[in-house]
Amino acid sequence: MRAEQKVKFLTWGVVVLVLLNVSTIATIIYHIQTEKKQMGLRSERYPGPLKGRELMEHLDFTAQQRESFHSHNRDFMEAISDINRSLNESRNNLFAELQKAKPDTIKCNLISSDIGRLHKALKIKTYRFYLEVKKICNEEQQAKLNRAFAPVFSFDGGQQFRHRGRGHHWNND
Template sequence: MNKTNKILWFVIALLVILNLATIGTIFYHNRQSKDDNQAIVLDENRPNPLTGRFFRQELGFNDAQMEVFREANRHFQYVANDLIFEMDSLKSEMFEELNGPHPDSTRLHNLSAHLGRHHAELKNVTNDFYLKIKSVCDSSQCERLQGAFLPLFRDGTAANFGRRYNRNDSIGRGQAYRHRYGRSWRSH
């Protein structure tokens, strides 16, 4: 009887360990899947946002390349989202100042300069993100990577000057949506 109890306890312990390993595996794969689905939306009209799934399926990234993407994406998303939030806040402050009873041009210049610094920092973070991903791409992947990021770098060119806003329309009421840095919101 004593030997039978030992065997039963051993089997129970083995089953507990097996269950814990299974639960751990499920959590690990869910986390991996969540990282793969985090999107970098450059243009909402594009059929594929730049998710981990996009890089794996469209560019054919292997596991090592995906790990570089995940690491770069975590940093990029964290910094870019903070910058975008601050830029949106600065734009709101500027618009309120412009429409106040006595706009302060010095304050407007300071807000503009601050916004410009954030914009430059966002571009630098985006460039670093792109270069980290590009560093693990082969030549065919680099071509597809270029195509995926092209809308971000094309939108600000002189060829598109005036596309977003009508003349004398500082908030873009002429457009239903504003697309910038992966965000869109309804114009007022």
């Protein structure tokens, strides 16, 4: 009987370890996927009608305006695509460095400077695109264009981190 109990105990031990390993792997995969989604959301994205077709419809462009817009939009989208890709890579590199046991602060500063440079380039491309589109708009369309671009150039999310009570509970809004 003793050997039989030992086999039964070992069998249950193996089952528990297998379940633990499967749940650990599933958790890791879930967190990786969640982090990728969050990184995608954090990268600078432009809301609603700022996508080409929707913006043209929103502004009620004529055929001639559409033709001019297509050229500007294509150039803009190519430029910001490269910048956004570089921004995401730099942000990932910074976060990877920060997770190390002894992060290299010099490397963190360099990566942060690169992120700032890229963000500046993105804003420059964006305002230049805005000005090009504004040139082809009439007064009514310019008012609509201003409303469409307002979220890109303003931040009304309040403080990113807030203190609550005496303890420091960080809240990412």
